Amino acid sequence: MSATSNIREQLQALLQAPITDWEQFEAILQPVAFHAGDYLAEAGKVANAIFFIETGIVRVYTLHEGKEISMDFAFPGAFTTSYASFITRQPAAVNLQAITPVSGYAFHYADLHQLYASSPQAEKIGRLMAEYQYLHKYNRELSFLRFSAQERYAQLLQEHPEVVQHISIKQIASYLGIEPESLSRIRKNMSSAD
Numbered sequence: 001m002s003a004t005s006n007i008r009e010q011l012q013a014l015l016q017a018p019i020t021d022w023e024q025f026e027a028i029l030q031p032v033a034f035h036a037g038d039y040l041a042e043a044g045k046v047a048n049a050i051f052f053i054e055t056g057i058v059r060v061y062t063l064h065e066g067k068e069i070s071m072d073f074a075f076p077g078a079f080t081t082s083y084a085s086f087i088t089r090q091p092a093a094v095n096l097q098a099i100t101p102v103s104g105y106a107f108h109y110a111d112l113h114q115l116y117a118s119s120p121q122a123e124k125i126g127r128l129m130a131e132y133q134y135l136h137k138y139n140r141e142l143s144f145l146r147f148s149a150q151e152r153y154a155q156l157l158q159e160h161p162e163v164v165q166h167i168s169i170k171q172i173a174s175y176l177g178i179e180p181e182s183l184s185r186i187r188k189n190m191s192s193a194d
Helices: 005-015 022-028 083-088 109-118 120-146 149-159 169-176 180-193
Strands: 030-034 039-041 049-055 058-064 067-074 095-098 102-108
Touching: 005 022, 005 049, 005 120, 022 109, 030 039, 039 049, 058 169, 067 169, 083 120, 102 109, 109 120, 120 149, 149 169, 149 180, 169 180
Parallel strands: none
Antiparallel strands: 030 102, 039 095, 049 102, 058 067, 058 095
């Protein structure tokens, strides 16, 4: 099994078909590795790559009135970037920071657009990735309207149980849109209910 087989599987799942020109994709993939605390991309700079996370966890956050607001987490098997910046070529409003050591691959903007020009299938995958990001954002916004903070936390734990070991209470609380004290109460309630 090749080192890039996970990313191939994810792209084929997105496409719902085999990738016929995988060699072209593989040729533009660049292996990346980051230490915990390193930035994959920074606010104020144009995002020049889409990252595929092979191992580790990445936090997407912004600053508001001097406070860090966690907007998303990227777990193994996910693609992440500041999509607004990547698409518009304007400086990003968010930071992408490795919470744990991270390894994976990067698709750089210029390489990807060159591939789009030569491969209709690659262009379709690019569109599907953008649609996936939109749906991910939509579902997250909808969850704030439909579910309580405790329900959102329970769902996060169900989908990514490693969250508790690697992400601080402060960062999780910010992601859930609550204060750390509220998350502590939620955790206490959930553990007493078990």
